[in-house]
């Protein structure tokens with residue numbers, strides 16, 4: 455079995471910009487590349503799990519998303535980082551585009567994309583982590599042995615409150631992806 459880190463994209467790897475769809479708007483969060491590298495070197499599969507309701511809402515097309523996605527993957531590859539796979543949910547229950555308008559099983563906090571990844575890569579959740587800037591990005595931690603890091607530079611206090619009152623005993627707060635990666639690699643993964 456393999457260990458993995460499930461990564462949210464917007465607000466975790468790149469600076470969150472509402473309904474980002476263009477390469478020129480894609481900016482890595484400082485330290486994110488180093489964090490990814492650290493996790494990769496420690497033997498974690500890097501799996502991106504991203505809600506892309508902008509597709510259902512008609513803000514950008516699935517082709518636009520895939521174009522940006524391919525650019526992101528080749529850019530990371532140049533930097534020595536291999537993403538095992540990117541899972542994305544193009545749906546939204548109130549979407550404007552009929553094809554994507556549905557209450558699907560993949561939009562986070564639902565776990566459809568994780569279930570697919572676990573099967574595709576034979577993942578051992580007890581050795582794996584989820585990292586994201588929203589509670590829904592660590593929802594998998596609620597009822598599984600997957601541990602998580604909730605990161606955010608915005609609404610920090612609210613996020614901390616959310617973590618405190620949440621039932622997710624296995625989710626911790628971290629400043630950013632780089633900090634979470636350090637903690638995973640040096641304090642937890644090494645055990």
Ligand SMILES: [Zn+2]
Nearest residue numbers: 543545558560
């Ligand atoms: Zn979906």
